[in-house]
Amino acid sequence: MTLCDAHAHLANLSQKMELMPLFDSAKEAGIRAWLSNALSREDLTCYEKLVQIPELNLLYSAGIHPFWHECDLTLEDIAALAERRSIWAIGEIGLDRANKDHEAMSALFVEQLKLAADYSLPAVLHIVGHQQEAYNLLQKYPLKYLMHGYAGHTSPMQNFLKLDIYFTISERIIRADKRELLLLMLRSGRYLFETDITAEYVLPGEQNPLLRLIDLVEECAQISGIPHDELIQVQAQNYEKLTGVRL
Numbered sequence: 001m002t003l004c005d006a007h008a009h010l011a012n013l014s015q016k017m018e019l020m021p022l023f024d025s026a027k028e029a030g031i032r033a034w035l036s037n038a039l040s041r042e043d044l045t046c047y048e049k050l051v052q053i054p055e056l057n058l059l060y061s062a063g064i065h066p067f068w069h070e071c072d073l074t075l076e077d078i079a080a081l082a083e084r085r086s087i088w089a090i091g092e093i094g095l096d097r098a099n100k101d102h103e104a105m106s107a108l109f110v111e112q113l114k115l116a117a118d119y120s121l122p123a124v125l126h127i128v129g130h131q132q133e134a135y136n137l138l139q140k141y142p143l144k145y146l147m148h149g150y151a152g153h154t155s156p157m158q159n160f161l162k163l164d165i166y167f168t169i170s171e172r173i174i175r176a177d178k179r180e181l182l183l184l185m186l187r188s189g190r191y192l193f194e195t196d197i198t199a200e201y202v203l204p205g206e207q208n209p210l211l212r213l214i215d216l217v218e219e220c221a222q223i224s225g226i227p228h229d230e231l232i233q234v235q236a237q238n239y240e241k242l243t244g245v246r247l
């Protein structure tokens, strides 16, 4: 089994837990690659070390999050990382209805889409609310997109599917009221799986939150009737289409 956790915040998690033992048991369970996101300058230092370990297969992205209090990255930081080809994508970036300074948030999103276009990099998206506005903007930038944690309605999702886009399925849409959305994502064939793990999301007493990915794939197989092996094969193909790397 070769699974990728296609959206995580491992540098952030490292503030709470020692990562190497977590990676060891995740690897044993079949999780062999990571697409992880930087939210702060401190995160970058952590990722610079992690990418030195080739067997981890870790790629990281960086972006100014639309609603994350600890984000201190600047457009200049992201441009410098893109210039050095240190990052695989720009993100997570996007729109979030919890951010009340809508104008500034939209402007920052557009600036980062432009950077992604300038450097021919994919963009990792965080879209909570404002789906129509997001779709209108994304249409102007024909990039490869990885939409993380989407839990909105199915009709905007049909629009997003017109783009060169993939979705990371999270445990948030395993709930019964999100069934139609989950099935639409799975049937589109454009999915990967994510934990979106941060230090904050670790549950009391939880030994290894990276292993949540295994349960998530199992639940998707049970709910959809799509064989487990097929789910894993499709996410590996999508990982390759996005990153150019074969798992």
Ligand SMILES: [Zn+2]
Pocket: 007, 008, 009, 037, 092, 148, 196
């Ligand atoms: Zn995230």
